[in-house]
Amino acid sequence: xxxxxxxxxxKLDGTSEINANPKxxxxxxxxxxxxxxxxxxxxxxxxxxxxxxxxxxxxxIKPATSExxx
Numbered sequence: 008x009x010x011x012x013x014x015x016x017x018k019l020d021g022t023s024e025i026n027a028n029p030k031x032x033x034x035x036x037x038x039x040x041x042x043x044x045x046x047x048x049x050x051x052x053x054x055x056x057x058x059x060x061x062x063x064x065x066x067x068i069k070p071a072t073s074e075x076x077x
Contacts, residue, residue: 020066030058031061
């Protein structure tokens with residue numbers, strides 16, 4: 008994700024683990040986790056115990072160019 012954003016001209020300005028979920032080991036489809044619980048009651052307790060998916064929080068800035076300063 009970072010490489011793609013930097014490739015199109017953005018600069019990574021910061022990261023945060025505020026939305027991280029260490030219980031999500033990513034060994035299942037994300038839509039099985041809450042709030043979706045796509046499989047209904049199948050493994051419901053397991054997915055509720057994990058909680059929502061592990062997420063990344065990234066802040067990018069778009070550096071000013073000489074064209075945007077006009």
